[in-house]
Amino acid sequence: MTSAKIRLFLIDDHSLFRRGLKNLLDEMNEFSVVGEATNPMEALATFPRSDVDVLLLDVNMPEIGGVMALPQIKKLMPSLPILMLTISQDSQDLIGAINNGASGYVLKNTEPDQLRNAILQVYYGNSILSPEITSEVLTAIRKSQHDKTRNILSEREVDVLRCLARGNTTTSISTMLFISENTVKTHIRHIMEKLEVKNRAEAVAKGAQLGFL
Amino acid sequence: MTSAKIRLFLIDDHSLFRRGLKNLLDEMNEFSVVGEATNPMEALATFPRSDVDVLLLDVNMPEIGGVMALPQIKKLMPSLPILMLTISQDSQDLIGAINNGASGYVLKNTEPDQLRNAILQVYYGNSILSPEITSEVLTAIRKSQHDKTRNILSEREVDVLRCLARGNTTTSISTMLFISENTVKTHIRHIMEKLEVKNRAEAVAKGAQLGFL
DNA sequence: AATGCGGGTGATATTTTAATCATCCTTTTC
DNA sequence: GAAAAGGATGATTAAAATATCACCCGCATT
Numbered sequence: 001m002t003s004a005k006i007r008l009f010l011i012d013d014h015s016l017f018r019r020g021l022k023n024l025l026d027e028m029n030e031f032s033v034v035g036e037a038t039n040p041m042e043a044l045a046t047f048p049r050s051d052v053d054v055l056l057l058d059v060n061m062p063e064i065g066g067v068m069a070l071p072q073i074k075k076l077m078p079s080l081p082i083l084m085l086t087i088s089q090d091s092q093d094l095i096g097a098i099n100n101g102a103s104g105y106v107l108k109n110t111e112p113d114q115l116r117n118a119i120l121q122v123y124y125g126n127s128i129l130s131p132e133i134t135s136e137v138l139t140a141i142r143k144s145q146h147d148k149t150r151n152i153l154s155e156r157e158v159d160v161l162r163c164l165a166r167g168n169t170t171t172s173i174s175t176m177l178f179i180s181e182n183t184v185k186t187h188i189r190h191i192m193e194k195l196e197v198k199n200r201a202e203a204v205a206k207g208a209q210l211g212f213l
Numbered sequence: 214m215t216s217a218k219i220r221l222f223l224i225d226d227h228s229l230f231r232r233g234l235k236n237l238l239d240e241m242n243e244f245s246v247v248g249e250a251t252n253p254m255e256a257l258a259t260f261p262r263s264d265v266d267v268l269l270l271d272v273n274m275p276e277i278g279g280v281m282a283l284p285q286i287k288k289l290m291p292s293l294p295i296l297m298l299t300i301s302q303d304s305q306d307l308i309g310a311i312n313n314g315a316s317g318y319v320l321k322n323t324e325p326d327q328l329r330n331a332i333l334q335v336y337y338g339n340s341i342l343s344p345e346i347t348s349e350v351l352t353a354i355r356k357s358q359h360d361k362t363r364n365i366l367s368e369r370e371v372d373v374l375r376c377l378a379r380g381n382t383t384t385s386i387s388t389m390l391f392i393s394e395n396t397v398k399t400h401i402r403h404i405m406e407k408l409e410v411k412n413r414a415e416a417v418a419k420g421a422q423l424g425f426l
Numbered sequence: 427a428a429t430g431c432g433g434g435t436g437a438t439a440t441t442t443t444a445a446t447c448a449t450c451c452t453t454t455t456c
Numbered sequence: 457g458a459a460a461a462g463g464a465t466g467a468t469t470a471a472a473a474t475a476t477c478a479c480c481c482g483c484a485t486t
Contacts, residue, residue, distance in 0.1 A: 145357065
């Protein structure tokens with residue numbers, strides 16, 4: 001295989017930044033900046049489709065930001081690796097970029113060698129994130145999981161599960177919640193069905209794991 | 214502040230691995246392995262609670278794995294940083310660890326210097342992931358977002374939105390779907406409400422962003 | 427002026443979900 | 457044998473969600 005340079009396209013609204021970045025990337029000898037644009041619309045109008053290997057895309061741009069542009073860029077070139085290059089550590093920007101197909105999200109304060117590695121990673125089909133945003137990523141995963149699991153059980157079912165977790169029996173739960181034992185048993189049945197477990201002990205363990213307790 | 218060593222506790226079922234790891238960490242001069250266990254239950258029984266700064270926890274262990282043990286460990290010591298140290302790149306292990314409070318997830322094939330950095334990161338309250346699992350992380354985020362957004366609109370509403378996206382009018386959509394124009398308009402109204410947009414063009418843009426189109 | 431289109435407001439019927447309770451069976455304990 | 461507890465199966469009612477349709481208004485086009 002030849003050592004042809006990886007062809008990059010830059011989209012960033014600051015021309016000085018693009019110029020500096022272009023110089024830096026050219027110096028690296030592995031990359032060739034084949035085009036650049038001030039905003040996504042300009043890029044979409046002029047894009048040299050078959051001549052780009054990796055797109056470097058800013059997030060914060062006037063009118064149409066990088067995240068908002070992703071669906072249109074992806075529609076035009078579904079398999080082009082896109083590396084977000086931004087100062088934004090905003091969770092919504094990050095998750096929006098990920099959900100709309102970005103292969104990487106790197107902060108502008110990254111070292112040149114790390115930028116080089118990031119470009120290579122996405123070029124080779126891998127994903128890459130700046131280490132600084134790992135906390136945001138984990139927080140996002142935890143939140144989405146919480147949102148998801150929260151809806152598995154109804155409020156009443158959670159009430160019953162919490163009572164079970166405290167060691168209460170059907171009888172005492174019915175007294176505490178002012179409902180009949182039969183109602184408690186029905187709730188427990190539904191809890192076991194939803195959590196896909198076989199008995200109430202397992203339900204409590206699974207409930208703890210899912211964050212209900 | 215003194216340069217006291219960071220106190221580590223190791224939980225891994227392979228004694229040879231623990232021995233090798235202990236030697237490596239001791240050589241680094243920044244860490245002190247103050248305890249170790251073959252499995253989480255043994256660890257929970259003997260844990261020197263106030264004398265540990267970071268817990269290194271394997272995932273794959275007989276009977277009770279590291280992920281399953283996390284809730285109990287967290288209950289005992291809610292603020293202790295936990296770094297998973299594992300060969301598992303399994304998505305469920307990764308997400309399970311994250312959701313149950315691990316601060317970091319590092320693969321056993323990592324270089325010693327990177328392990329050192331990872332321990333320091335979680336010790337200082339940051340999060341850390343091995344670069345190799347970034348793709349799994351992004352995939353998990355995308356999947357959970359998809360699961361979440363999928364339920365925003367009913368099947369019929371998605372049908373209507375897709376017709377709108379193709380440029381169809383209320384009249385043509387009613388013909389295509391064999392329902393009245395008034396029904397189409399009601400679906401559009403509900404779509405706009407759910408997506409929190411003001412008109413059908415915005416609904417289509419938002420729908421594209423959320424993955425319905 | 428008529429028509430087509432988008433948007434706003436309201437209504438009805440059906441289906442699904444949530445909450446409630448009853449009956450019966452098995453196992454364990456006393 | 458009786459009582460307590462857990463689990464299985466079934467039922468009813470109310471609330472929420474889904475799918476349907478009607479009518480009215482404003483604007484643009486013909």
